[in-house]
Amino acid sequence: MVRARAPWRGRLGRGAAWGLAAAVPLVFLGVFFAWPVVTLVARGFVGDDGGLDLSGFAEVFSQPRTWRILGLTLWQAVLGTAFSVLLGVPGAYVLYRCRFPGRRVVRALVTVPFVLPTVVVGVAFRSLLVQGGPLGFLRLDETFAAIVVALVFFNYSVVVRTVGGLWEHLDPRAEQAARALGATPWRAFRTVTLPALTPAIASAASIVFLFCATAFGVVLVLGGIRYGTIETEIWIQTTQFLDLRTAAVLSVVQLVVVAAALMVANRTRAKRERALNLSSSASSAHPLRLWRDGRPTGDLAPAALTAVVVVVLVGLPLGTLVVRSFRVPGGGWGLDNYANLGTTGGRNALSVTVWEAAGNSLRTAALATVLAVVIGGLVALVVSRRPRSRGGRRAISVLDSVFMLPLGVSAVTVGFGFLLTLDRPLGLDVDLRTSGLLVPIAQAVVAIPLVVRTVLPTLRAIDPRLREAAATLGAAPGRVFRTVDGPIAARSLGLAVGFAFAVSLGEFGATSFLARPDSATLPVVIFRLIGRPGAENYGMALAASVVLALLTAAVMLLAERLRGDRPGGEF
Amino acid sequence: MQRTTARTRRARSLVTGAGTTLALLALAACSGGDDATSGSGGDDASGTGDTVTLVTHDSFAVSDEVLAAFEEESGLTVEQVAPGDGGALVNQLILTKDSPLGDVVFGIDNTFASRAIDEGVLAPYVPEGLSDSAASYAVGDGDELTAVDLGDVCVNVDHAWFADAGIPEPVSLEDLAKPEYEDLLVVTNPATSSPGLAFLLATVGAFGEDGWEDYWADLRANGVKVVDGWSDAYYVDFSGSEGAGPRPLVLSYSTSPAFTLTEDGSASTTGALLDTCFRQVEYAGVLANAKNPEGAQQLVDFLVSEAFQADVPGQMYMYPADDSVALPDGWAEFAPLADEPFEVAPADISAHRDEWIKAWTATVVD
Helix, strand or coil: CCCCCHHHHHHHHHHHHHHHHHHHHHHHHHHHHHHHHHHHHHHHCECCCCCECCHHHHHHHCCHHHHHHHHHHHHHHHHHHHHHHHHHHHHHHHHHHEECCCHHHHHHHHHHHHHCCHHHHHHHHHHHHCCCCCCHHHCCCCCHHHHHHHHHHHHHHHHHHHHHHHHCCECCHHHHHHHHCCCCHHHHHHHHHHHHHHHHHHHHHHHHHHHHHCCCHHHHHHHCCCCCCHHHHHHHHHHHCCCHHHHHHHHHHHHHHHHHHHHHHHHHHHHHCCCCCECCHHHHCEECCCEECCEECCCHHHHHHHHHHHHHHHHHHHHHHHHHHCECCCCCECCHHHHHHHCCCCCCCCCCCHHHHHHHHHHHHHHHHHHHHHHHHHHHHHHCCCCCCHHHHHHHHHHHHHCCHHHHCCHHHHHHHHHHHCECHHHCCCEHHHHCCHHHHHHHHHHHHHHHHHHHHHHHCCCHHHHHHHHHCCCCHHHHHHHHHHHHHHHHHHHHHHHHHHHHHHCCHHHHHCCCHHHCCHHHHHHHHHCCCCHHHHHHHHHHHHHHHHHHHHHHHHHHHHCCCCCCCCC | CCCCHHHHHHHHHHHHHHHHHHHHHHHHHHHCHHHCCCCCCCCCHHHHCCEEEEECCCCCCCCHHHHHHHHHHHCCEEEEECCCCHHHHHHHHHHCCCCCCCCEEEEEECCCHHHHHHCCCEECCCCCCCCHHHHCCCCCCCCCCEEEEEEEEEEEEEHHHHHHHCCCCCCEHHHHCCHHHCCCEEEECCCCCHHHHHHHHHHHHHHHHHHHHHHHHHHHHCCCEEECCHHHHHHHHECCCCCCCCECEEEEECCHHHHCECCCCCCECEEECCECCEEEEEEEEEECCCCCHHHHHHHHHHHCCHHHHHHHHHHHCCEECCCCCCCCCCHHHHCCCCCCCECCCHHHHHHHHHHHHHHHHHHHCC
């Protein structure tokens, strides 16, 4: 080895730093996601003679049912995504671009559905829709429409937050200039603002699509038995029939669907991604005004639409839940259900009280959030670079998509894969499968893509000339990062923290396979309460769901507070 | 040997990164409460002798004092993991049989019992002094699984609804397919819920392997509603529960009416149709390749001991397998077992379960 000369040292060091920034997340994802999933899927392709057996494909694809399920999966994911975006973009405008009293509360409120356990949401939704229920006249119970509505209910906030996070920092002057030159508000939006937002919208749409494509509980509960998706089929084939061949084929199909969706999203983003003029949110938000000089303003339509969505889509199911949680078992109204949260339920349905479970949830979520933000932050940093070489750009784009995959792979595949691989992995003397350590890790794997998608649009919008200018003025790379990227990234990091925390609070799929009764999380406890007979347990399940909703809202509000515009953050 | 600074730095950073990850893991370990020690991990002799891990479903419950007394007496610490129930539990055990998730399993029921035995998940063990009633539920050669508790899955009826409508309540499975009970019944999906599977088996037991599909075709024609899970059926569709739904007949348990007593506790607003039941028996067994087989055997002994058996009704709302144990007050009146539940031999269930579920799906759904 020769000793490197000084000019090289910096570059090599920088390369090494970037290499490491990419390596840590890759190792994490490799151990806690790729290895388990590949191991389980590979089992499905091992024939009776121990060789490779791909005959499962022909078998699965020769059944008409498979095609029906594939069609339904795509159809509900496309519709769920389309409606979430159509309703979410105006929502992002009203909640992040306009100022009005109570804005932060509404922002927190729309995030709540995102974390509620599907079993409770299912009961709340179906209670509204069932024949004789308040919305029974719509005849939506066990229909495809009910599934789509519920998907939008869950994912609306993803679009609002992801798009809103970028929109609030967009410099309003470009649009104002267009207006001054005579463009209508709609035209100014379409030609100036929308192109700038496209990367964030594509980001949000890709997340929502993956969530919808892998929705499990929503489809089972609201669709009744007629509707199945690839995800529900993988679930049933794996947990009930242990038909790993069929499950493996379906997992590959799911992966193909997801990869295709990610490619489309990437293309859309890459075309549009460019440096934007970002400003502090304080200067870009304007007071919400519905009327000016006796005429409706451009804010009226989005505000009205958002109000309807918040009240009907989010408010009605949540309101049903809250109201019912005050119904006393045996009749009347009161706080009995909440008083019971300190107990282990009617006839000891639980091994921990709901408050203990809430503590477990918060502890687990805090850990998962730290993991997700550190690793997701590293990924976002690496992926936000724009290398000059084509190969480098391609590598970056692949890396970007790879970290999205956990959202598009069935929780049951990950959970069962853990069982096969994480018995004292890497020579550690811990059976990770049953130690409880795996819960925050599994949650972090799901939260990382959301962190990346939340931070990335902002990072990518930073004008590289800012960095170049700083470097020209003699700032070392570390300093450039601290003074240019850091402050801007910190803003969206607040959003990301809240998001990661929410995901982890509500995660149930993988968690349910790793549950330890003595350290059960809130969703696990809720699932258990609602699965036991007894009015008292039912009431507690509803009250516990309200507690989970309030926790989420509080965490979101806190994350918003932490993010507040700091002085000196002008750029 | 000289290295470039970059490589050293990379190595150092890698170590730091790994260190951070380990620190996080350690932090996780500390935050998991006071019992975050690894379940049955560690090959060191000190760690395995005193911990026994019970793999179970999320409905497992035992009084603190009963469990504490066992731990005191045996010197063992009982860890619990609950990775799922019904089929999910058994299938996870099958997948991990070479490196099991624990030492003992509780919660394999008679619909999956043969399957677990055939797959070699369990090691043979028969507790000494097992009651005759528990021994009568033996599966196969009777060495691998020990019956711990049992309960009946039956159609439940909302008394008030039928009284108001002036229609007599149905009694038998055949009644459910009659026109006067059209659109009144809600059951659960056998592919996703264990009571659903139990009810499917009740119809197989009642109408035989050649007749049950026709019966379901009749039920379908009579407007049976199938939902995903028990909570959904009971709380949304059933008229006799919190949800006050539209249907007065629901698939539930024979013990459910004990949860719907009137204010003074003298009567129940719902009842179980005891001629529509399938008996679920839950078993415990020592897992093959358990790290602590002696502890596992002690734990199985405990599960069939009088102390635990007497604790079963109050904790899990099932009947103890030992019929000499006294039952709580009111059980005879509001939560009786069926006299003659429908039966299907566990070996038959194991051989045909998947095929029956698929045939059911083809009959009722497609």
